[in-house]
Amino acid sequence: MISKSVKQSAWFFVIPVVFLVAFNALIPLMTVVNYAFQETFGDNVFFWEGLTWFEQVLNSDRFHDAFLRQIMFTSIILLIEVPLGIAIALSMPRKGPWVSVCLVLMALPLLIPWNVVGAMWNIFALPDIGLLGYSLNAIGIDYNFTQQPISAWITTILMDVWHWTSLVVLLAYAGLTAIPEAYYQAAKIDGASKWAVFKWIQLPKMKRVLTIAILLRFMDSFMIYTELIVLTGGGPGNSTTLLSIDLVKLALGQFDLGPAAAMSLVYFFVVLLICWVFYTLMMKNEQQ
Amino acid sequence: MSVELKNVSKIVDGMTHIHPTSLSLEDQDFNVLLGATLSGKTTLLRLMAGLERPSSGEVWFSGQDVTHVSVQKRNIAMVYQEFINYPNFSVFNNIASPLKVAGKKQDQIRRQVGEIAELLKLSEFLDRDVASLSGGQQQRIALARALVKHASLVLLDEPLANLDYKLREQLREELPKLFAASGSTVVYATSEPEEALMLGGHVATLHEGRVVQYGKTTDIYRRPENLECARIFSHPPINMAKIVKSNDLISIPGIAGWQCPESFRGRPDREYVIGVRPHHLSLTNMENSDRHVAVSGTVQLAEISGSSSLIHMRIDGNDWISESGGIHAYSMGENINVYMNLDGCLYFDQDGTAIH
Numbered sequence: 001m002i003s004k005s006v007k008q009s010a011w012f013f014v015i016p017v018v019f020l021v022a023f024n025a026l027i028p029l030m031t032v033v034n035y036a037f038q039e040t041f042g043d044n045v046f047f048w049e050g051l052t053w054f055e056q057v058l059n060s061d062r063f064h065d066a067f068l069r070q071i072m073f074t075s076i077i078l079l080i081e082v083p084l085g086i087a088i089a090l091s092m093p094r095k096g097p098w099v100s101v102c103l104v105l106m107a108l109p110l111l112i113p114w115n116v117v118g119a120m121w122n123i124f125a126l127p128d129i130g131l132l133g134y135s136l137n138a139i140g141i142d143y144n145f146t147q148q149p150i151s152a153w154i155t156t157i158l159m160d161v162w163h164w165t166s167l168v169v170l171l172a173y174a175g176l177t178a179i180p181e182a183y184y185q186a187a188k189i190d191g192a193s194k195w196a197v198f199k200w201i202q203l204p205k206m207k208r209v210l211t212i213a214i215l216l217r218f219m220d221s222f223m224i225y226t227e228l229i230v231l232t233g234g235g236p237g238n239s240t241t242l243l244s245i246d247l248v249k250l251a252l253g254q255f256d257l258g259p260a261a262a263m264s265l266v267y268f269f270v271v272l273l274i275c276w277v278f279y280t281l282m283m284k285n286e287q288q
Numbered sequence: 289m290s291v292e293l294k295n296v297s298k299i300v301d302g303m304t305h306i307h308p309t310s311l312s313l314e315d316q317d318f319n320v321l322l323g324a325t326l327s328g329k330t331t332l333l334r335l336m337a338g339l340e341r342p343s344s345g346e347v348w349f350s351g352q353d354v355t356h357v358s359v360q361k362r363n364i365a366m367v368y369q370e371f372i373n374y375p376n377f378s379v380f381n382n383i384a385s386p387l388k389v390a391g392k393k394q395d396q397i398r399r400q401v402g403e404i405a406e407l408l409k410l411s412e413f414l415d416r417d418v419a420s421l422s423g424g425q426q427q428r429i430a431l432a433r434a435l436v437k438h439a440s441l442v443l444l445d446e447p448l449a450n451l452d453y454k455l456r457e458q459l460r461e462e463l464p465k466l467f468a469a470s471g472s473t474v475v476y477a478t479s480e481p482e483e484a485l486m487l488g489g490h491v492a493t494l495h496e497g498r499v500v501q502y503g504k505t506t507d508i509y510r511r512p513e514n515l516e517c518a519r520i521f522s523h524p525p526i527n528m529a530k531i532v533k534s535n536d537l538i539s540i541p542g543i544a545g546w547q548c549p550e551s552f553r554g555r556p557d558r559e560y561v562i563g564v565r566p567h568h569l570s571l572t573n574m575e576n577s578d579r580h581v582a583v584s585g586t587v588q589l590a591e592i593s594g595s596s597s598l599i600h601m602r603i604d605g606n607d608w609i610s611e612s613g614g615i616h617a618y619s620m621g622e623n624i625n626v627y628m629n630l631d632g633c634l635y636f637d638q639d640g641t642a643i644h
Binding site: 180182183185186188189190191192200201204205 | 334337339359360364365366368369370372374375376377385386389
C-alpha cells in the first residue's frame with residue numbers, strides 16, 4: 001500500500017459547494033420538513049405532530065381532486081404535444097435558408113415570460129373583448145372560460161400546447177437531423193414507404209431525445225403554476241385548481257403551514273417517483 | 289447485368305460533380321472506383337443507383353435506358369461506409385427486410401436468410417439486436433442484406449473504411465468471392481489503391497469528377513495511361529522527376545543516367561517525366577544490378593509502416609519515398625543510396641501521357 005499524506009486543507013476547497021448546496025437546497029427543504037411534522041403558532045414555538053398533517057392531506061378529498069385534475073391535465077397535454085411536436089418536426093425543412101426561420105419561429109413561445117403567456121391567453125380568450133373568445137361567441141359557440149369549467153380546461157390546454165409544443169419540436173428535430181442521410185437512401189432502395197421509414201428508422205432513432213422531451217414535459221406540466229394562475233387562477237370554482245395552485249391556496253391563502261408543508265413533500269415525492277419509474281422503464285426498454 | 293453510363297454528368301448548384309463521363313461495366317464483373325475524397329465516386333454510385341438523376345446523359349442497364357426508372361424498380365443494393373441497419377430489428381429481420389418488402393413466403397425467407405447468415409458467419413446472432421453487435425458484425429449484416437436480395441447491381445461505398453485493420457483485411461478477401469458467387473455486377477468505391485489491387489477485377493480511376501482510365505486492375509496498375517492515373521493508383525505517392533533524353537541515354541540531370549528503353553528510341557531528344565513507385569526503390573543493390581541504377585539523396589524521415597520501412601528522401605529538389613521490406617533505421621540528414629528498378633519505371637511525356 002502506498003500511504004498518502006492526508007491534507008486537511010482539501011476541505012477548504014469543498015466549503016463553497018457545501019454552502020451553495022446548503023443554502024439553495026438543503027436548508028429550504030429542511031424548513032419544509034420542519035413544518036410538515038410540527039405545529040407552530042409563530043414566535044418560533046413548535047409542537048410535535050408526527051404524521052398528522054400527512055394523514056390529513058392524503059385523506060382529504062380536496063387533495064384527491066387536485067391530484068386527479070393534475071393527472072388528467074398532464075396526460076392530455078402529453079398526448080397532444082408529443083405527437084404534434086413530432087409531426088411538426090417531421091414537416092420542417094432539413095436544410096436550406098428556411099431552417100433557421102423555422103427554428104426561430106418555433107423557439108419564440110419558449111422565450112416569452114410565463115406570466116406574459118398567461119396574460120396573453122387571458123386577454124386573447126376573454127369572451128367580450130378577446131379575439132378568440134369574441135370570435136367563438138360570434139359564430140354561435142357558447143364559450144366563456146371564466147364561467148364554464150370545460151371552456152377553462154380547453155383554454156388551459158390550448159395555452160400549454162401553444163407554449164410548450166415547441167420544446168418537443170426542437171428536441172425531435174435535433175433527433176431527426178442526427179440521422180445520417182444514408183439511412184433514408186437505404187430505405188429508398190429497399191422500397192420502404194414513408195410510414196415504414198418513420199416507424200422503423202426515424203422513431204427508433206429519436207427515442208432518446210423523445211424520452212427526454214416526455215420527461216421534461218411531464219415534470220413541467222405537473223408543476224405548472226405561473227401561466228395557469230394568471231389565466232384562470234384555478235377557477236371557475238376549483239375546476240382548474242391543479243396541485244401547485246391548490247398548494248399555494250393552502251399555504252398562503254389559508255396559512256395552513258403544516259398541511260401545506262406535508263403536501264409539498266408528497267407533491268415532491270410524487271414527481272420524483274413518477275420520473276424515476278418512467279426513466280427506468282424507458283432505459284430498460286433501451287437495453288433490450 | 290451490364291451497366292452503361294453514356295455521357296453522364298452531374299451539376300449541383302453550379303458546381304460540377306461529374307464531368308460528362310462514359311463508362312461501360314460488364315455483367316457480373318467486380319468493378320472498383322478508385323479516387324481520392326471528392327473525386328466523384330459516391331456521386332457516380334448514386335447516379336447508378338438512381339438516387340440522383342444525371343444533369344445530362346443516360347444510364348443503361350442491360351441495354352435498356354433506366355435514366356428515369358425509380359430506385360425501387362432498378363433492383364439494386366447499396367452498402368455504405370456507415371453501418372446502416374434498421375435500429376429496432378433483430379439481425380434476422382434486418383437481413384429479411386428486402387425479402388419481406390418483395391413479398392416472399394415465410395419459409396422461403398427463413399431459408400434464404402439462413403443461407404446468407406451461414407455465409408457471412410452471422411448464424412449465431414440471428415436473434416440478437418443489431419445495436420448489441422460490433423462494427424464488423426453490423427457491416428456484415430448490411431452486406432447480408434445486399435446479398436440476400438439477389439440484386440442485379442450491388443453498390444458498395446467504402447464499406448470497409450470504418451472497420452478496424454484486421455476485419456478490413458479479412459472482408460477484403462471474402463468480398464470478391466461472395467459477390468462472384470452471387471452473380472451480381474458489383475461497383476465498389478474506395479480511396480485506397482491497395483484495396484483496389486487486392487479486390488482485383490476492373491478498376492476505374494477517378495480524378496476531380498472525371499474517369500481517368502478504366503480497365504483490368506492489373507493492366508491499369510502496370511500501364512497507367514497518364515501521370516494522373518499513376519498518381520491515383522500509388523500509395524505511398526509515386527515518385528516523379530524530370531528526365532532528359534539525349535541520343536540513347538536517359539538521365540536525371542546530375543543524379544543518374546541509363547540506357548534508353550526500347551519504347552523510347554526514336555523519340556525527340558528533350559525533357560520527359562519519370563514515375564517510380566516507392567517499392568521500386570530498394571535500399572539494397574539487387575543481384576541483376578544492370579537493371580538497377582543507384583540514386584543518392586539525403587534522408588528526411590524514416591517511418592515504419594507495417595513490416596516495411598518508408599524512407600522519405602530529398603533527391604536534388606525532388607521529394608522521393610522508398611518503400612522496402614524489413615525495418616531500417618536511418619537518421620535525418622544521412623546520405624544514402626537507393627537502387628531504382630529500371631523495369632518498374634514509368635515514362636511520361638511532358639503533358640502527362642504515358643509512353644509505353
